[in-house]
Amino acid sequence: MSKQLSRRKFLGMAVTGAAGLVIGNMIDLPSRVQGVVDPTPEPPSNATATNPKTAPDTEPFFGVHQAGIVTPGQQFLNITAFDLISEDRNDVKDLLKTWTKMIARMTAGKPPSDETQNAKFPPLDTGEEVGLSPAKLTITIGFGASLFDKLGLSSKKPKGFGQMPIFHLDALKEPLTHGDIVVQACADDPVVCFHAIRNLSIASSGIAHMRWQHTGQFGTKPEGTPRNLFGFKDGTNNPRLNDDAFMNNNVWLNGKDAPAWLAGGTYMVVRRIQMRIETWDQLSYKTQEDTIGRQKLTGAPMDGINEHDEPNFKNDANGKVTPLDSHIRLSNPRNGEQSERERILRRGYNFMDGLDEVGRMNAGLMFICFNRNFQTQFESIQNRLTNAKQLDLLMKYTQTVGGGYFVVPPGVKNANSFIGEGLFS
C-alpha cells in the first residue's frame, strides 16, 4: 500500500475537512478499481502509430502520433477545453505527467490511479465506468496559443499560431471559444468519455479548470459515410485513414514547418456549428440538394450516380447542375493540385443538446479537423465559404458559436515520456 500522501488526496482532505494525516481505512478493492498491481504499462517494443491492439476494445496509447486522429471514429465524443489557473511551468509539467499516466491506464481499461483507496479520502476513481468496456477510448491533447504565452514559452510556439479568428458570420461566444489546453475523448461509450474527462479534471485541481465542454455522437454506425443532422452524408471526400502519404502531406507536422518538438503533431481546428434545424426542414428537397451540391439520398454529386463519383465542375462552369455557391463546390473546387494541398482530415460529431434559450433545437455539428497548415488548408477553405461576395449557401442555415485552434503535440513513445514533454526541454 502506498504511504505517500498524494497531492490529490491532500486536496480532497483540505476540502472535506478530514482531520490530520492518518492513513487508515484502506479499502481492499478488486484490481478494476484498485490497480495497485497494475503499474503504467510498458509500451510494446514495436510501438508506433500502428501498434497492434493490446486488449479487446482498446486502442494503443503509445506511438509516434497521438491516438484519436487517424483512429477510426468511435461513436461518442467529449471535448473539453481547460484554462490554466497556475502559470507555473513546473505545475503544468507535473499535470501533463500525471495526465499521461492516467491516460495510459484509462485507455487500457484500467482505473485512473494505481494507488490504494483510503475510505477517509475521496475516491481515486469516480466509479461510473466500473463494469463498462474500455470502449476503444482515445484521449488527444492540444495546446492553445495562450498556453505558450501564459507559461512564457513563446520560443516553443509555432510562427503564426494564434487564436482562431472570427470568420464572417461567426457568432462566437467567449465562454465556448479558445482555451489553453484541449482534451478530446472519443469512445464507443459516452460514459467512458465522460469518466475520462472528469477524472482528468479532478487531477488538474489547482492547476487548470474546465472552460468549455461539448459532447457529440454518431450512435450506431451505418455502412459507409455517416449522415449529419441535415440528412446528408458528411465526410464523403475525407481521406482514407490508412493513406499515409496523405497524412504526411496534409496532416502531420515535420521538423520543417514547425518547431522540431512538434514533429509528428498536427493542428486541430474545433468549431461548434449550430444547425438551424427548423429552418432547414422547411426548405424544399431540391433547395436542400442545391445548397449542399449533392444528392441527399445517395450522397452522389449532382452530376453523378454513386457517392464517390467525382463531380465535373469544368463541364458546369455556370453552375447549372451544381450551383457555384453550393457547399461542395466552394469547399473543394477540384482545382487540381491546389485543392489537393488544401484537403483536411475531418473527424466531427453530431450534437443534439435539447432546446436553446429561445426554443430552437440546440443541435448541429461539432466540426473537428486536423491539418498540417491551418492557414493554407483550413483557413483557405473557410475563407472561401464565408466570402461575403459569394457566400456558401449552407451558411444561411448554420452558425458557428465556439471552438478554437490547438496545436497537437506528437505521441508518447514510451512510459518514460509524457504528452507535451518537448515544451519543457
Place this chain on the structure above:
Amino acid sequence: MSKQLSRRKFLGMAVTGAAGLVIGNMIDLPSRVQGVVDPTPEPPSNATATNPKTAPDTEPFFGVHQAGIVTPGQQFLNITAFDLISEDRNDVKDLLKTWTKMIARMTAGKPPSDETQNAKFPPLDTGEEVGLSPAKLTITIGFGASLFDKLGLSSKKPKGFGQMPIFHLDALKEPLTHGDIVVQACADDPVVCFHAIRNLSIASSGIAHMRWQHTGQFGTKPEGTPRNLFGFKDGTNNPRLNDDAFMNNNVWLNGKDAPAWLAGGTYMVVRRIQMRIETWDQLSYKTQEDTIGRQKLTGAPMDGINEHDEPNFKNDANGKVTPLDSHIRLSNPRNGEQSERERILRRGYNFMDGLDEVGRMNAGLMFICFNRNFQTQFESIQNRLTNAKQLDLLMKYTQTVGGGYFVVPPGVKNANSFIGEGLFS
C-alpha cells in the same frame, strides 16, 4: 403516387414560397425513404403488451399498454414536452392520429410518411436516420393536466391529477417544467431518437410546439444494474420487467382508480435531477457510501455482501450501520406491505450535457418513473426524501430543475385506433 396536398406539404410551401399547386418533380426513392408500398402495418392477431418482435431491432407498437414502459431499457433517451398552440379538439385529435401512424411506421424501421416525395416540397423524411438500424425505438406519449384544461375535457381528467408540485429544495425552472404532452423516445441509437422527435415535431406544426427537450444515455450496457454518475449502481431494487403481478398492482391503471378510458395506462413522473459532480467528488469514499446507504463497488447494502441482499434495518434502529438519513433507508424503509405498495418502476437515464452557465458539469439523472398512484407511491417516497426534519443526505448533492407529471394513456390495439382516442369518445 398520392395527389393529395397534405397539410404538411402546404405549410412547407407557404414558408418557402413555392408557387401554386403544381404537383411535379416526384422523386423516385427506395422504399426506405419513400414507403409508398408500406401502409401502416396491421397488428399481429395476438397483439398484446408482449407481442413477438416483428422485425430485427424493433419493438412492437400495438398492444394493451404503450411501449417504452416495461420495454427493457434501450441505451438512449430523448424526452420532449410539447405545448398546444391550438386548443381546438379536432386539431389535437388529428395530430394524435397522425402521430400514431408515424410512430407505428418509425418504430417498425420505416420512414415517417408513406407519401411520395415531391422535390418542390420539404422532405417527407428529414433523412438523418437513413441507413441506421431501427434500434428498438419506442415512443411513449403522456398528457399533462393542462391538456385537459385547455381542451375543455375536465370530465376525462383523473381526480386529483394536476401539475407536479414543488417539493422542498426543488429549483424548478419554468421552461424545463410541465407541458401539455410529453413524448418519450428511447432507442439504442441517439440519432434514431432525435429523428423521431424531430419528425413528430414537424407534423405538429401549427398545433403544438416543443416546450423542453432532454437527452439521456447509458451507453454500452454493463452486466446487471447500470451505474449513475455518482458511481453507484442505480435501480437495484427495481422490479423485474416481466413481473406482471407487480405491474398490475403498482404500475397499470385499471377502471377502478381512474376514468375507464385510461385502463392500461399509468402515471409518468419526470424529474431532471442535476448532480453536483464537483462537490460529490470531494467527499470521502466513506461519506459517499453513507449518503447512499450502499457499498459503492458492489451495490450491496451496508450490512450485506451482494447487491441483491436485503438490508436489515430492524437490527440497526439507530442507523449505526446504515444512516437513518441515507438515501436507501428513506426511499424504501422496508416497512413490509406499506413499502411494497409504494414501489415504483424507474426508467431513468444519465445525462452529460457539457458545462452550465457557471462552469459546473451539467450532468445528472433524468429520473423517469411509472406508477399507478402518484400520490401514494411517488409522492409518498419523495416527501420522505425531502422532509426538512430528516432530509435525505443525497439532497445535499442534487437539485431538481425540471420535469412534470403526465398521465400515459393505454396502448393502441390496432390500426383503426390512435393514441389517446379515449379522450375524444
